[in-house]
Amino acid sequence: MASTVLSYLPPAEGLLPKWLLMISLLSVGNSVQAYTTLHFTSRVYNPSAIDPPPQTPKHVTGLSSRTFGTWTFLTSLVRLYAAYNITNGAFYQLAMWTFVVAWGHFLSEWLVFKTTKWGMPLAGPIIVSNASLLWMLMQWGYYVKV
Incomplete structure (x- = not known):
């Protein structure tokens, strides 16, 4: 069973390809939730959505959540x-x-x-995108031979 699972992992050495695969799969899950509920997207884009005052504008609509889900799915395919x-x-x-x-x-x-x-819902995407970008910049010469 373990060898079957391992056979689906990217064949290249190192952790970066596996990281990209994991981030891609997590992003697919994020895309699904963006299409099915406003709850998680609202935590990022409307931090007062748990109990907003009546005058607080809601930044997340069904359309904006699905658009974000589509964008996230596209980035997951590239990754x-x-x-x-x-x-x-x-x-x-x-x-x-x-x-x-x-x-x-x-x-x-x-x-x-x-x-x-700033808070946990925003920190995750900023930390992951920043760390992933820096990691990829540092590993360019290891993986890509020009």
Whole structure:
């Protein structure tokens, strides 16, 4: 059974391809929840949604949640392809760009648009995107031979 599971892991050495696979699979789950409930997306983008005052605008709608879910699913596909094609410079760069876009998006929603505040729901995506991007930048020469 264990050898069957292991056979589905990316064949390249090192932890980065496995990390990209794991992040990709988690993102698919995030996409599903974005289509099925507003609860988790509202925790990121409307931190007062647990008991909002009547005048508090709700930043998360069904449409915005599904759009976010679609965007997340697309990034998960790019990261999945990169996990299994880690030596391909184009896939590697595209995966890095997904982390740049995610990092920029979450930071701008926090610091520019003020639709979120710092806390656990925001910290996760910012830390994962930042750490993944830095890891990929440091490992470029190991995986991609120009």
